[in-house]
Amino acid sequence: MSEPAEAHNRTDEDLAQRAGAGDRRAFATLLDRHYDRIYRLAWRWCGARDRAEDIAQEVCVKLAQSIATFRGDATFRTWLYRLAYTTAIDHIRANQRLVTLQPSDMLSLVDGAGCVMQDDTIEGQELWRAVRALPPQQRDAVLLVYAEDLSHAEAATILGCTEKTVSWHLHEARKRLKTFLEQVA
Amino acid sequence: MTNKDLDSLNTLPVPPPRDTAKSAALSAALAAFENVQSAPQASVGNVRPISQSQPGTRRSIMTLARQHYALAASLAALVVAAPVAFQISQSERNAPLEIVRAPEPADHGLAKKEVPKLQSEADEKRKIASEMIATDSERQSAAEVVIAGQPASAPSIEPLPTAPSPPIGPSRDQVVDLVGRSQIGVTDRPGKLEQRPSDGLGAVQQRPIGVLPYDQESNRIAQSSEGGSEDARALAPRAATNLAAPGESRPNLHLEGGEDRDRFTAADQNPIKQTAADPVSTFSVDVDTASYAFVRRALNAGRLPPQAAVRTEEMINYFRYDYPAPESATEPFKPTVTVVPSPWNATNKLVHIGIKGYDLKSTERPRANLVFLIDTSGSMAPQDRLPLVKNGLRMLVDELKPDDTVALVTYASGSGIALEPTKISEKSKILAALERLGAGGSTAGASGIEDAYRLAEANFDKSAVNRIILATDGDFNVGITEDGDLKSLIERKRAAGIFLSILGVGAGNYNDRLMQTLAQSGNGVAAYADTLNEARKILVEEASSTLFPIAKDVKIQVEWNPARVSEYRLLGYETRALKREDFNNDKVDAGDIGSGHTVTAIYEITPVGAEKKGVDDLRYAAPAKPAAPVVAASASNELGFLKIRAKLPNAEISTPLSLAITDALSKPALSDAAPDVRFATAVAGFAELLRGSPHLSGFTYDDVLALAGPARGDDPFGERSEFLNLVRLAKSVPR
Incomplete structure (x- = not known):
């Protein structure tokens, strides 16, 4: 690629293929194009900027190392989401403070589970907390479909389950969130 | 909660990343x-x-x-x-x-x-x-x-x-x-x-x-590196090329998540030991079979299982072997030893130790007080999970005696008692309760476990088998999730006479490490079911052995004769290694053998005089001196001495049993050995291949097939034929 400008007009898939073949500029363009999205996903999962930045960086490095394996079976976006998602989940799981807890004390999960340092001043914090306190699969489905605005099919690919299962998790999540937010209110 | 409320998740502001963070991330990625x-x-x-x-x-x-x-x-x-x-x-x-x-x-x-x-x-x-x-x-x-x-x-x-x-x-x-x-x-x-x-x-x-056995440390070190001449740039791509790419699931050990979030405890392979330096090998029996089902699942999905998921002993012990059985229940088991030439190392021999537990006649079976603790969280919904468990349990209920009792406890968002302890004579009531089980909610394993123990205690019968069977697809998301807490709870209950077995289902989130730990703490079996056939095998065909231990804390110790054996290596049992002194210590817990169970252990030994050695002799150490040996004269025809210690189910004191491994047990060729011995050897070889063992010189999947094929024997349930298919699958997986 001789023209820098050219890279910016290419599709993600094209860039990814080129990057996989060793084209540094294509890779840089991809990174630049998607960093914010990666970071945003990370933040939505963990709710803390510091950690989201950490996760995003890890995703970027992983992306560099695995870009050559991108085959174009899925869209680049889905592929990237999957990478970002698994990285974020690894992070969250590794950080999970496991606590002795009765199921009736679900509320205390809100503060304990998943993330320690939430950015408390953020708008909609109540909802974020509630969502992050969901069981992991429901949480993931909600975040992918509602927060990331992915289709059920895309979410299913990323989560490695069927669309039906995604819908089912969403359904369960809505029920749960409803009760939960009523309690809080 | 409406879609609209949730849609706001998309528009709610996300605090922007710092520019510094972004540029650092981009630089790191570009460098990578x-x-x-x-x-x-x-x-x-x-x-x-x-x-x-x-x-x-x-x-x-x-x-x-x-x-x-x-x-x-x-x-x-x-x-x-x-x-x-x-x-x-x-x-x-x-x-x-x-x-x-x-x-x-x-x-x-x-x-x-x-x-x-x-x-x-x-x-x-x-x-x-x-x-x-x-x-x-x-x-x-x-x-x-x-x-x-x-x-x-x-x-x-x-x-x-x-x-x-x-x-x-x-x-x-x-x-x-x-x-x-x-x-x-x-x-x-x-x-x-x-x-x-x-x-x-x-x-x-x-x-x-x-619990890593022996000198894992040195083994590890030997495998890894002096590092001095290693260039960082040469190291770097290792990490890179081995990264599991999203969407294409590479066999890879995942301890804490990743693409399949199945977790395994990694254990290095047992190293070769020098008899002169370390003549005694001690381990606990292991009748778990979870590893085999997991391997099968991976291979059927077209990929190699993660190496850490392959436990040689569990692969071998998955199969039934027709070893000579003991005569009565007072003699809980009987060992049979065969020495054959090693198929993967011409100068070496394999010492095959088969142990058969006494097969209780069903009239001798004690009454069973069972509590099924069933994970009904949302993740159990797929066909290969809760429905599988329900079918399996239904079949098990058919096998139990009218006098046995069954209770059902479910755990999901909350735990609940789906069925109070009920005698099998009221079978329709039990089946109806099973039928009502549905999946939904998150997983609160611990409070479910507490309920299950409470029921088992309420119905406790000292003369009966009191056991909880936990059916789950993995994680305990909410509740006592510190493995240690759960483990100590289970251990306390075990001391009180209530045992725990685990039936694992599903893949993707199966927490093998936790399940192993829990089942071991509970004197139970951790089994993993991936098909209905498997559920039947675990729950029905093996119901008696899984449910009715005939010997507990079974430990095996082999002392090798340095005059005959220069080196030895135990295949598998890495997670079951015991210290030499633990053998006689009845306080140290070990595995159980159930009614009719067989347990097989295989050692690879290098006879003295063989040219090819895994470990060189020490240059400065004095040659091994047989310091006042207990058995000097007769030792010349003994390769080693096998000792087994076990307790009867209700005893706290173990009784020993021993057998000299003499030349008389040796077969001139592998083909002279019984089909069971040959088949177990083939399974061991397959497991070692999957684990990437460095000790197999030139042994291939084809050799496994050649060895296992003619050794299939009766194979009434087609398990051995299935094994052959798995070997073919493994062979065809691109690497």
Whole structure:
């Protein structure tokens, strides 16, 4: 690629293929194009900027190392989401403070589970907390479909389950969130 | 809760990332990218060994720590974490480089992204590598200090991670070089071994190491590397090329998540031991079979199982073998030993030890007081989970006697008693309760377990078998999730006479490590069911053996005769190794043998005089002197001496049983051995292949097929034929 400008007009898939073949500029363009999205996903999962930045960086490095394996079976976006998602989940799981807890004390999960340092001043914090306190699969489905605005099919690919299962998790999540937010209110 | 409310998740503001973080991330990624590109994948060689416990290194870390309190914390974490990570990474050969994160410095601000916080357990490797490459200024960076943990070079310890790090924006070249080196650590499964001073993860992770047998340490070291000549750039692509790509599931050990979140405890293979130095081998029996079903699932899905998921002994013990049975229940089991030439090493022999438990006639069976504890969380919904469990339990109910009782406890968002203890004579009531079970909610394993124990206790019968059977697809998401708490609860109940077995289903989230630990603590079996056929095998055909132990705490000890055997290696049982002195200590827990169970252990031995040796003799050690041997005269025809200790189910004192492994048990050719022996050998060979064992010279999947094919025997349930198919599948998996 001789023209820098050219890279910016290419599709993600094209860039990814080129990057996989060793084209540094294509890779840089991809990174630049998607960093914010990666970071945003990370933040939505963990709710803390510091950690989201950490996760995003890890995703970027992983992306560099695995870009050559991108085959174009899925869209680049889905592929990237999957990478970002698994990285974020690894992070969250590794950080999970496991606590002795009765199921009736679900509320205390809100503060304990998943993330320690939430950015408390953020708008909609109540909802974020509630969502992050969901069981992991429901949480993931909600975040992918509602927060990331992915289709059920895309979410299913990323989560490695069927669309039906995604819908089912969403359904369960809505029920749960409803009760939960009523309690809080 | 409406869609609209949730849609706001998409529009709610997300605090923007700091520019510094972004540019650091991009630089790190570009550096990693260049590394991948510049190093051909073919150069990916074995990491050369280094010791992770060189005293010199430790000392200097401590010196550093003393000088800098701020550094001390992170180094402490590193010291604790390094062996853990090292052990894991060695068994996870695909991803030899793991990262360990130091406690975060208080300052999350500038320059935090410069990889400095990321530390690898392979710190010394990197240390040496960075010594070679890092020649200049960036040695000054915080990254250098932490990553390197470098002993000798005092200059490199400045500045501290907590000291104001160089604000972002070293020149690009600097970043690249810095990151290029550190990139090794930035990768693969980041955060996995994260160490924060306040959390117990490290301790939990470390536990498996405690049970690692023998001198795993030296084995590990031998496998890893001197590191001195290793170039960081050659190391880097290893991590890269081994990264599991999204969407294409590479066989890879996942301890804490990743694509399949199945978790396994990694255990290195047993090393070759020299009889002269270490003549006694001790281990606990293991009748678990979970590993085989997992391997099958992976192979059927077209990929090789993660090496850590393959446990040789569980593969072997999956199959029924028709060893000679003991005569009566007072003699709980009977060992049969066969010595055959090793199919993968011409000079070696295999010592095949088959143990058959006494088969209780069904009239002798004690009454059973069973509580089925069933995970009904949402993840259990798929066909291969809850429905499988329900079908299996239905079949089990058919097998039980009218006098037996069954209770059902479910656990999901809350736990509930689906069925109070009910006699099998009221079968329709039990079946109806099973039918009503549905999946939904999250998993609160612990309170379910408490309910289950409460029911089992309420219905406790000293003369009966009191057992909880936990059916789950994995995690305990809510509740007592510290493995330790759960484990101690189960151990307390075991002491009170209530045992626990585990039926695992589903893949993707199956927490093998936890299940193993729990079942072992509960004197039970951890079985993994992936098909209805398998559920039937576990629940019905093996119901008697799973449910009715005829001997508990069964330990095996073999003392090899140094005059006849120069080296030996136990195939599998890595997680079951015991100390030599544990053998006679009745306080030390070990595995159980159920009614009709068979247990098989195989040793590979090198006879004295064989040319090919795994371990060279010591040059300066005195030749092994048979110091006043107990059996000197007759020992010449004994390869070794097998001792088994076990307790009867209700006894607290173990009784020993022994057998000399003499030449009379030896077969001139493998083909002269019984089909069961040959088949078990083939399974062992297959397991060793899947584990990437270095001890199989030239043995291939084809050899497994050739060995197992004619040894199939009766095979009424088609299990052995299925095994052959799995071998063919493994052969066809591209690598």
